[in-house]
Amino acid sequence: MRADARKNRDHLLAVAGTAIAEHGVDVSLRDIARRADVGLATLLRHFPTREALLEALLHTSFGELTAKAGELETSSSPEDALVSWLRDCTAWTTEYRGVTVLMAAAIEDTESALHASCVTLRAAGARLLTRAQAAGMARTDIDGADLFALVAALAWIGDQPSLAPRADHLFDVVASAILTSAASSDAEGTRGVNHDR
Known part of the structure; x- marks a missing residue:
């Protein structure tokens, strides 16, 4: 994985961890993407x-x-x-x-x-x-x-x-x-x- 792709993936995981800790595992994927300042398609490309x-x-x-x-x-x-x-x-x-x-x-x-x-x-x-x-x-x-x-x-x-x-x-x-x-x-x-x- 390229360095920039890994950095993006790690950022998404960090944001997801915070969101799930706050709202539970049912937190909206759209909300996680919004918090990470990316589109839902970008999140789903990393995590389908x-x-x-x-x-x-x-x-x-x-x-x-x-x-x-x-x-x-x-x-x-x-x-x-x-x-x-x-x-x-x-x-x-x-x-x-x-x-x-x-x-x-x-x-x-x-x-x-x-x-x-x-x-x-x-x-x-x-x-x-x-x-x-x-x-x-x-x-x-x-x-x-x-x-x-x-x-x-x-x-x-x-x-x-x-x-x-x-x-x-x-x-x-x-x-x-x-x-x-x-x-x-x-x-x-x-x-x-x-x-x-």
């Missing part, structure tokens, strides 16, 4: 669909979360690695309102531009879950698909103005439910959960 734009925008974050899972596998205890990744993944998904709906759909749609990244991210979380389960630190009646669904549910809570103040508390509740009683007791002891919230 909304999903293509989102995949380009989110690709780096998907990669970082996948890499983080790999690092946690070797640097943290199984339960700490799982909860840390779950927290990071949930926090990231709340940066772009509505992205979890698209991610959930993309998992099942092999034609989606987001499919490969979402499958890779789900597999990274599944490895952490399997590791915690093998160590007896996580319940064994859930799998990577369930974990991915819980990320989506927690992100949805964070997206709701009336529920967002409860998001951290509810994250702790969900994390404790994933871990076995011994692991969650240890985690609660180190976190100092505030039960009065």
Whole structure:
């Protein structure tokens, strides 16, 4: 890609990131083009669909979360690695309102531009879950698909103005439910959960 074309593409991604963070993934492509001071045709030449734009925008974050899972596998205890990744993944998904709906759909749609990244991210979380389960630190009646669904549910809570103040508390509740009683007791002891919230 020529330097000027890459610069234009990067500018479009920066503008799109801001627009999506402010208005969610359903923000008008026409509005993104207007904010970037280009025509809609120019935006569509770089990103022919909304999903293509989102995949380009989110690709780096998907990669970082996948890499983080790999690092946690070797640097943290199984339960700490799982909860840390779950927290990071949930926090990231709340940066772009509505992205979890698209991610959930993309998992099942092999034609989606987001499919490969979402499958890779789900597999990274599944490895952490399997590791915690093998160590007896996580319940064994859930799998990577369930974990991915819980990320989506927690992100949805964070997206709701009336529920967002409860998001951290509810994250702790969900994390404790994933871990076995011994692991969650240890985690609660180190976190100092505030039960009065």
